[in-house]
Amino acid sequence: MEEKKVLLSVKDLEVKFHVRGRILTAIRGISLDIYENESIAIVGESGSGKSVFTKTFAGMLDSNGFISNGSIILNDEALQDTVVDFGEKSRRTVQNTYNKLNEYSKLEFGAKTYNEIKALEAEKEAKSNISDELKAEFETKMNDVTHDITELQNYRQTIASSNKEEIKSTNEKIKTLEAELKKLSDDLKAKSREASEAAKNDSSYNAAYTSKHDELTARYKNEITAEVSEETKQRNMLIAKEIQLSCGRFNWRQRTKSINGLLKVLKQAMTEGKELNDEEVRNDLFDNVTFRVKYLDETDNQLHGTTVINLAKIKSEKDWTQIRGRRIATVFQDPMTSLNPIITIGKQISSIIIKHQQCSEVEARRKAIELMNKVGIPKAEEIFDD
């Protein structure tokens, strides 16, 4: 059987919205693959999230919405193919990055102990604080009261100024809720203080903690002096080149900043013993430069790679314009709200062509008329100016 290419791969997508001080989940746990030459229909009742889902492909979520989990990988060879300079200066940068990575790699030997130290510290931290459950319980209550206050304040605005009675009673309700909020906040503080006092006074626990912590710290110091293997060094060279490829599209200043940012993230990952040979782990670590570029090959003066385009992670409008309207487009449901009745038909088609194909007005007109003819619109030349 012929292997079909996946064009768009969605994994575990989740979208949330900020609505009046609360965060609501609109869709969650959506995964699907769209293959080349395949159509896919999404069916669901009104409000089930069909539109929200598709808007994530084009960066068109309303401004109060955001992707809180998951990935949308776009496989588009033309967009993915990446070449960056690998001249003398660039080689020096790669060498510097490589040296730093090798230095950090020593930390990988101590990762297990490091994680033990962190777990020990977290345990102590938890012991001197109230439980997460109790804290969450308080937070939920406080959020609910805050929400009710906001609702009442909004309602107060709608009361006619002559209705003094209603204004007064609303004000009283708000006051009661504000007192309730203050009490919740005071209770939470008191409970936190209690927990921290109790932990401080538990001297046998504290002594055991200190001795265990000292033991682990000494072990850690010893572990991270080992010699980094050739295999790890090779992996680091590959990562150094991926860093260069991934930051290559930035100007000099932003590139330096991005490389330093990535080094910091990688150092932390090594400290924690993350599996850096794992593709998904590496994709995640490169999140802060938006796109990881996977190394493919190189020549004397160029590095060549392929970009992992994760639409869920795009932050800049500049990146979207490479994709939206060029590689992924939306045809809206309701033409009456999509087309503007006071702009000519031709203009509404040609303005899109000009925006995305960087051509002249004359050229755009020709292309628009060609498209109109193609879909069977009669007298396209004339209709263009209607």
Ligand SMILES: Nc1ncnc2c1ncn2[C@@H]1O[C@H](COP(=O)(O)OP(=O)(O)O)[C@@H](O)[C@H]1O
């Ligand atoms: N900007 C927004 N703010 C808050 N909630 C929203 C927003 N846009 C959509 N939603 C909510 O997301 C859910 C899914 O909506 P939508 O994707 O439009 O449904 P449909 O399947 O009918 O296209 C609905 O509950 C809707 O109220």
Ligand SMILES: [Mg+2]
């Ligand atoms: Mg819809």
